[in-house]
Amino acid sequence: xxxxxxxxxxxxxTDPRTGIITFNQKRSVLVSVEALGLLRRDLINTLxxxxxxxxxxxxxxxxxxxxxxxxxxxxxWKNPKELMLAGPVLHTLEGVVTVEPDTxxxxxxxxxxTGFWRNSFEAEEHIEYYGVNNDHICWILVGYASGYLTxxxxxxxxxxxxxxxxxxxxxxRFAAKTVEQLEEKHKAYLNYYKAESLxxxxxxAYQELNNINxxxxxxxxxxxxxxxxxxxxxxxxxxxxxxxxxxxxxxxIDYYNKKIESAFLNERDEAIYNNWADRFIYTEExxxxxxxxxxxxxxxxxxxxxxxxxxKMTQKDQLVINRARSIFTVQMYHDWKIxxxxxxxxxxxxxxxLHHSNAGYEKFSHLxxxxxxxxxxxxxxxxxxxxxxxxxxxFLKLHPVYSKNDFFSNDEFIIMILTNEDIxxxxxxxxxxxxxxxxxxxxxxxxxxxxxESKNLASLRKSYEDARSISNFIHLTSPSDSLISLYEDLExxxxxxxxxxxxxxxxxxxxxxGELVEYDKANESNFLITLKTYLDHNGNLQQTADKLxxxxxxxxxxxxxxxxxxxxxxxxxxxRFNCQLALQIYYAMMINGKKPPxx
Numbered sequence: 001x002x003x004x005x006x007x008x009x010x011x012x013x014t015d016p017r018t019g020i021i022t023f024n025q026k027r028s029v030l031v032s033v034e035a036l037g038l039l040r041r042d043l044i045n046t047l048x049x050x051x052x053x054x055x056x057x058x059x060x061x062x063x064x065x066x067x068x069x070x071x072x073x074x075x076x077w078k079n080p081k082e083l084m085l086a087g088p089v090l091h092t093l094e095g096v097v098t099v100e101p102d103t104x105x106x107x108x109x110x111x112x113x114t115g116f117w118r119n120s121f122e123a124e125e126h127i128e129y130y131g132v133n134n135d136h137i138c139w140i141l142v143g144y145a146s147g148y149l150t151x152x153x154x155x156x157x158x159x160x161x162x163x164x165x166x167x168x169x170x171x172x173r174f175a176a177k178t179v180e181q182l183e184e185k186h187k188a189y190l191n192y193y194k195a196e197s198l199x200x201x202x203x204x205a206y207q208e209l210n211n212i213n214x215x216x217x218x219x220x221x222x223x224x225x226x227x228x229x230x231x232x233x234x235x236x237x238x239x240x241x242x243x244x245x246x247x248x249x250x251x252x253i254d255y256y257n258k259k260i261e262s263a264f265l266n267e268r269d270e271a272i273y274n275n276w277a278d279r280f281i282y283t284e285e286x287x288x289x290x291x292x293x294x295x296x297x298x299x300x301x302x303x304x305x306x307x308x309x310x311x312k313m314t315q316k317d318q319l320v321i322n323r324a325r326s327i328f329t330v331q332m333y334h335d336w337k338i339x340x341x342x343x344x345x346x347x348x349x350x351x352x353x354l355h356h357s358n359a360g361y362e363k364f365s366h367l368x369x370x371x372x373x374x375x376x377x378x379x380x381x382x383x384x385x386x387x388x389x390x391x392x393x394x395f396l397k398l399h400p401v402y403s404k405n406d407f408f409s410n411d412e413f414i415i416m417i418l419t420n421e422d423i424x425x426x427x428x429x430x431x432x433x434x435x436x437x438x439x440x441x442x443x444x445x446x447x448x449x450x451x452x453e454s455k456n457l458a459s460l461r462k463s464y465e466d467a468r469s470i471s472n473f474i475h476l477t478s479p480s481d482s483l484i485s486l487y488e489d490l491e492x493x494x495x496x497x498x499x500x501x502x503x504x505x506x507x508x509x510x511x512x513x514g515e516l517v518e519y520d521k522a523n524e525s526n527f528l529i530t531l532k533t534y535l536d537h538n539g540n541l542q543q544t545a546d547k548l549x550x551x552x553x554x555x556x557x558x559x560x561x562x563x564x565x566x567x568x569x570x571x572x573x574x575x576r577f578n579c580q581l582a583l584q585i586y587y588a589m590m591i592n593g594k595k596p597p598x599x
Contacts, residue, residue: 002082004089036140037125044130053139054192060143061193067091067144068151080153081106087148088115096121097141102173110178111153114162117141117172123165137166142174146193149176158182158189219319222246226327236331237261243324247317249309252277253295253328256391256440258398260303260332269308277306289313293325297333301391339397342367346408350415354461368406370419372457377423379430380467381414381437382447382475389414395440402433413468423453430484438482445482447475452487463487469497476502477589492584505585512582516565527565528583530558535580539570 013022020027043052067090077083081104088099098118105112122138136142138161145159159176163169179187229239236253244251244263250273252262257277264270272288275281284290289312293305305325307313313321346367353372370376383389393409396402396416407416422429430448437446449470451463466487473490474483490497497505513528520528530548534555537543545555559570569575 056139057143060140061147064144064147136161136164223323378451382471509585
């Protein structure tokens, strides 16, 4: 007998009187695809996708196994290969799927069978009700092929899909091999064919639901305890410690890798966190179970919860973490609001003591660490984009160094007050501050202005105005870079920076000596140095010529060219003053290391 000789009429017998259908004297029934589809959907909805997959694969296995036993006993087959090929023919005749065998290689101990499944009812059903899946979904067909081939070949054979319409492929393609030939990922299919019933699946599902219910009850008790912590106004540190003990995992709440609170079960976990967060050794994630959860409230980033363990999280762990995170959020948001209120009070009171010095510092002294009549300097930080300013404030609040200083937000600036010995290390401190901010906020620009040293309230106000003006100036002149500039760098034009529109100041420089600067750059000349030297020597030709190692005639030629380029009369006091001021503006901008912008 050949597989191609199988005909539907020879396989199926129908008794018109009783309506009984038999296949090799065994009763059969015709079942519609809609009914099978309904069964499939109910199983998925009741048991879940993975359990339904196992049940339907076992169902297909038994179906294929019985068909294999039946067709093997009905005929004398020409050879084992024809018996193997009879399975696809039988599956096609039964209307389940159109099978197109591709290759079939058989030895005494192995089989390798490939082919295509066309018009799979399972793929059509799944896509209609569940959409395209991430995995192969012709579970009955896979089970049928595995059961049939195992029955007829006499050794365990596992079929699997290489492509599936149900996961978005152009066609369904199957392959079947004996277990010894299978890749490890396909050997896992053996687990689906263990002798289990729908009852056992439901029992297991019930047990899981029962476990979930118990987990919810236990997590509710923990949540109730956490709520009590909140109502009793306990601190964040206590709450973190409690949750760490419940989970038996180390917990850290940080903000840009700066620890806010932590509860480490041991020194090893602390080292793991430091390697991962501070040193960026991300292999720690592969060796340990590290999970992170954002802590946010009202669109405010409050920090990050880091959970460190050495076993995979259970469902109970995840529930507890979610409950705990809500409590952490409330506690941290409360602290954030208090901090914001303190910053606002500092801002208001600082303005008060600057503008109404007779109001007295004493009533505000509890808010500040500095003394107005001691040496102080003001640092102003302008942040771009501006909406990052609150993140920067929160970062500074948590920083072990900068949190010791008085700082607050004012208008578009962050204001920091340096006192005592810090003012003598102002360049190092401001450089370290800029480096720290840039390392933590890669896409943010900072314009740091440092005001003059002050020793009383009057000069403190000047230092404050200096710092803000300098921040604005370096932002205007070098908008694409983060920069620092000190009062000492810009002292000669500070009066103009604070009393004049800074854009107009730059326009004045460009109008006065702009062409001269561009001429020097284009021709590699040094007329600008000639002009500065001439003005530095109060217009004395001989002293200027001696300084520049020029003849008087050579100096006169240069001055004539400068006069023409700048359209200025250097013999008048007004002309010299304008050039002197323009030079001061130019060199102030050059201190920042940037070309003046084109206005």
